[in-house]
Amino acid sequence: MENGAAKPVIVAIDGPSGTGKSSTSKAVAAQLGLSYLDTGAQYRAITWWMVSNGIDIEDPTAIAAVAAKPEIISGTDPANPTISVDGTDVAGPIRTQEVTSKVSAVSAVPEVRARITELQRTLATSAEYGIVVEGRDIGTTVLPDADLKIFLTASPEARAARRSGELKGADVNATREALIKRDAADSSRKTSPLAKAGDAVEVDTTALTLPQVIECVVTLVEEKRAAK
Numbered sequence: 001m002e003n004g005a006a007k008p009v010i011v012a013i014d015g016p017s018g019t020g021k022s023s024t025s026k027a028v029a030a031q032l033g034l035s036y037l038d039t040g041a042q043y044r045a046i047t048w049w050m051v052s053n054g055i056d057i058e059d060p061t062a063i064a065a066v067a068a069k070p071e072i073i074s075g076t077d078p079a080n081p082t083i084s085v086d087g088t089d090v091a092g093p094i095r096t097q098e099v100t101s102k103v104s105a106v107s108a109v110p111e112v113r114a115r116i117t118e119l120q121r122t123l124a125t126s127a128e129y130g131i132v133v134e135g136r137d138i139g140t141t142v143l144p145d146a147d148l149k150i151f152l153t154a155s156p157e158a159r160a161a162r163r164s165g166e167l168k169g170a171d172v173n174a175t176r177e178a179l180i181k182r183d184a185a186d187s188s189r190k191t192s193p194l195a196k197a198g199d200a201v202e203v204d205t206t207a208l209t210l211p212q213v214i215e216c217v218v219t220l221v222e223e224k225r226a227a228k
């Protein structure tokens with residue numbers, strides 16, 4: 001732990017799918033003694049609830065009408081990030097192909113975003129030593145006053161190779177097409193699209209190893225902390 005008497009530091013890490021946001025954010029938070037929030041897991045959790053309750057994912061009005069119903073709780077320990085819906089641990093179910101293919105439609109609904117954004121701001125402001133929050137709109141919308149904003153990128157080929165390595169036996173081309181499709185949906189929605197904040201530092205991770213990306217972000221956070 002390196003938190004000492006330092007003031008809380010708020011770090012926003014955004015970027016498209018498979019650029020390394022979760023792996024990097026978790027490691028940076030653990031190394032610097034900060035909390036960690038995976039906002040994609042929250043959108044996946046509400047999507048899982050919609051699917052489980054038979055809500056028509058193609059109907060934004062139906063989604064909006066029930067967006068406030070599920071109780072979503074995120075644990076922010078980077079060594080053991082947790083996510084539950086109405087008391088049920090959904091860490092496994094939110095990673096299914098079904099949820100992945102439907103999450104962009106649910107996360108595009110403004111009532112869903114308002115609800116989840118409120119949860120995210122509450123967690124960020126209550127983190128004693130600071131927090132690393134990763135997602136798509138953290139630097140632009142959720143935490144526009146974050147101390148440090150990072151926007152991770154990587155080529156679609158690198159991202160697909162990483163993902164298909166994770167999903168044993170998955171076809172790289174199909175994985176690449178699915179990533180591109182999800183990024184396009186997330187980037188083109190009206191409310192809080194995936195976007196780089198004007199004051200974010202862009203890090204292209206295509207040719208970097210994960211430890212190199214972590215080291216780069218740790219250095220940037222330490223510089224910000226020293227200047228606070």
Ligand SMILES: Nc1ncnc2c1ncn2[C@@H]1O[C@H](COP(=O)(O)OP(=O)(O)OP(=O)(O)O)[C@@H](O)[C@H]1O
Pocket residue numbers: 015016017018019020021022023024040162163166205208209210211213
């Ligand atoms: N720089 C890197 N080099 C090689 N592999 C990496 C790198 N960064 C991350 N990975 C691997 O790529 C995969 C995807 O990383 P991760 O889940 O962190 O991405 P993400 O941006 O959070 O994705 P998503 O938005 O889809 O959740 C993981 O298996 C991770 O270990």
Ligand SMILES: Nc1ccn([C@@H]2O[C@H](COP(=O)(O)O)[C@@H](O)[C@H]2O)c(=O)n1
Pocket residue numbers: 017039040041043044103104105107108134135136137138182186
């Ligand atoms: N700040 C965010 C974070 C995520 N989303 C939506 O959730 C989906 C899943 O995210 P993963 O990081 O777990 O892959 C993502 O495709 C977005 O639709 C979001 O809208 N805003």
